[in-house]
Amino acid sequence: MLYLIGLGLCNSKDISLRGLEMIKSCDYVYLENYTSKLDCKLSELEELYGKKVVLAEREFVEDGQVILDQSVENNVALLIIGDVFGATTHISLFKEAKFMDINVEIVNNASVLNAVGVVGLELYKYGKVASIPFGYADVKVPCDVLKMNLANGLHSLFLLDLVPKENKYMECKEAVGYLISKGAISADTKVVVCAKLGCKDFVVKYVEAGSVSELNLFPQCLIVPGDLHFVEEEMLELWK
Secondary structure (H helix, E strand, C coil), X not given: CEEEEECECCCHHHCCHHHHHHHHCCXXXXXXXXXXXXXXXXXXXXXXXXXXXXXXXXXXXXXXXXXXXXXXXXXXXXXXXXXXXCCHHHHXXXXXXXXXXXXXXXXXXXXXXXXXXXXXXXXXXXXXXXXXXXXXXXXXXXXHHHHHHHHCCCEEEEEECEEHHHCEECCHHHHHHHHXXXXXXXCCCEXXXXXXXXXXXXXXXXXXXXXXXXXXXXXXXXXXXXCXXXXXXXXXXXXX
């Protein structure tokens, strides 16, 4: 049996009771270590679960063979920060497990895609989501996505790159610098800076792009609003 279990966005306490019960029944427990960052230590997870938790890097999960082979005769859990299907890697693993006739159970949880609701922008008015990677000098996709979304009056959510194993995380200040340098926004464009969504000490700031400062809190995401309803405008005022 393969269990794909979403952990939520903040710490060890965000797991569901159903997910916790599944983990306790597992012979092997892996934690993906590349899509986001939890605000707790690995030891805290292990203490709660009563299990050894092995960090799994992108290459290990993308290959998937060890996890799949173990799942044939054992109970194996892959723990995923946020929701289970926030990354295509996990969709591929689910698909391969099905091809191998391995039973799969899924436990969903909160993700950044719904946690951004706290900002006050209507979720159904978001357009295509884009990631801003490190090494973006020749990257044009985020700018093209922003242009398309704005043309349709839609909000744009940008997920910022991170490499947890190297303790490397992109700041919104760097992300807006990239967008400004490409001419996608100007320094006086209003943006929404978010950090640690889903945690008690989350941060949301509604500021001009040129005034974005480093927060040193992670993970972060950036929103460029589209056309605003007056209720959305009132909500954004709370974050100035």
